[in-house]
Amino acid sequence: MNQILNFRSPNLILAGFGAAEKLGPEAKALGAKSALLVTDKGVADSGIADTIKSILVKEGIGVEVFSQVKPEPDLACQDACIAIARKGKYDLIVGLGGGSAMDVASVTAVMLTNPGQVTDYVGADLIKKPGIATILLPTTAGTGAEVTPNAVLSDPAAKGKKVIISPYILPRIAIIDPYLHISMPPSVTSATGMDALAHAVESFTHFTKASVITDVFAKEAMIMIGRSIRTAVAKGENLEARYDMAIGSLFAGIALANAGVNGVHALSYPLGVEYHVPHGVANGLLLPYVMEYNVIGNIPKFAAIARCLGEDVEGLPLIEQAYAGAEAVKSILSDMKMAHSLTDLKIPEEAIPAMAKAAAANTRLLSVNPRAMTAADVEGIYRNCL
Numbered sequence: 001m002n003q004i005l006n007f008r009s010p011n012l013i014l015a016g017f018g019a020a021e022k023l024g025p026e027a028k029a030l031g032a033k034s035a036l037l038v039t040d041k042g043v044a045d046s047g048i049a050d051t052i053k054s055i056l057v058k059e060g061i062g063v064e065v066f067s068q069v070k071p072e073p074d075l076a077c078q079d080a081c082i083a084i085a086r087k088g089k090y091d092l093i094v095g096l097g098g099g100s101a102m103d104v105a106s107v108t109a110v111m112l113t114n115p116g117q118v119t120d121y122v123g124a125d126l127i128k129k130p131g132i133a134t135i136l137l138p139t140t141a142g143t144g145a146e147v148t149p150n151a152v153l154s155d156p157a158a159k160g161k162k163v164i165i166s167p168y169i170l171p172r173i174a175i176i177d178p179y180l181h182i183s184m185p186p187s188v189t190s191a192t193g194m195d196a197l198a199h200a201v202e203s204f205t206h207f208t209k210a211s212v213i214t215d216v217f218a219k220e221a222m223i224m225i226g227r228s229i230r231t232a233v234a235k236g237e238n239l240e241a242r243y244d245m246a247i248g249s250l251f252a253g254i255a256l257a258n259a260g261v262n263g264v265h266a267l268s269y270p271l272g273v274e275y276h277v278p279h280g281v282a283n284g285l286l287l288p289y290v291m292e293y294n295v296i297g298n299i300p301k302f303a304a305i306a307r308c309l310g311e312d313v314e315g316l317p318l319i320e321q322a323y324a325g326a327e328a329v330k331s332i333l334s335d336m337k338m339a340h341s342l343t344d345l346k347i348p349e350e351a352i353p354a355m356a357k358a359a360a361a362n363t364r365l366l367s368v369n370p371r372a373m374t375a376a377d378v379e380g381i382y383r384n385c386l
């Protein structure tokens with residue numbers, strides 16, 4: 001109650017089946033004449049990039065395509081996109097894909113109006129001017145990059161991530177069309193979906209920034225993802241499940257943008273950096289174990305998570321309700337045949353001390369975890385995942 005509520009989102013969010021068709025009229029309304037469509041090879045090969053391009057062309061907007069975005073893009077990939085963008089006279093950047101393509105698109109847009117190098121802007125609130133207009137369209141249901149003010153680039157030399165945080169990273173318009181998700185394979189659906197679920201759980205239990213506004217989005221995200229993630233993985237053409245996952249992921253992204261992540265993401269980064277485990281797979285594995293650890297930090301909220309995930313906890317003592325949330329996540333992982341242990345991911349026990357040291361150094365995330373977490377605690381959680 002002592003909190004000043006603070007809420008940021010794109011100027012416009014269009015979501016639902018067929019929303020992508022609105023891209024053309026919206027781009028025209030922004031005055032766009034020439035757009036750079038930023039995407040990755042997989043999306044280009046799937047034909048989705050051509051579909052999106054034709055929607056813009058129909059409105060008389062010229063479109064060039066940059067389809068070289070790599071998974072976990074590094075600075076070289078980002079610079080390649082900026083170089084192309086600086087050569088053209090674009091007045092609109094359209095980002096199409098997962099978090100990687102959308103982040104590269106957002107950073108490119110601000111580098112067209114701000115001088116210098118991308119590395120000048122790594123950190124919080126260093127970008128001076130808004131970029132050119134951006135419209136982002138996710139093709140996965142998970143990262144939330146279409147509604148978050150952060151862009152993440154990998155830095156292989158430093159074995160770490162570079163994060164740019166600025167309100168100018170938010171797009172002008174986010175368009176979430178579940179039709180664009182139908183062809184997503186089960187492994188990507190499960191991994192990105194677990195990333196979204198982690199965003200919702202971590203934002204809901206964020207120590208300082210969870211608010212009545214972010215809780216509304218986080219809870220609804222957990223309900224929608226909890227009831228539909230298995231079905232979306234089992235049958236990609238199930239439209240109801242795809243809708244729930246698309247909107248659930250959007251809501252989790254909005255919660256993430258305005259509260260944030262903590263323990264799960266802190267512990268998952270070393271798995272990605274050192275062992276190249278996909279972000280969502282690492283988060284999925286760690287989520288129930290970090291939840292179990294965190295329960296006593298906020299018992300009522302962890303009990304609420306169990307209810308959002310559909311657990312029948314009526315009549316149980318509150319503490320048992322709270323632990324039921326972690327069990328519900330384990331059951332989701334098991335049904336989707338996702339990695340259950342570090343061993344499943346071929347990460348040896350000997351790797352744990354170094355990973356624990358790296359995760360414990362992430363004080364930005366661990367300081368806002370609902371329960372204090374030392375390096376020894378982190379090591380204990382990794383050992384529970386063996």
Ligand SMILES: [Fe+2]
Pocket residue numbers: 143195199265279283
């Ligand atoms: Fe994430």
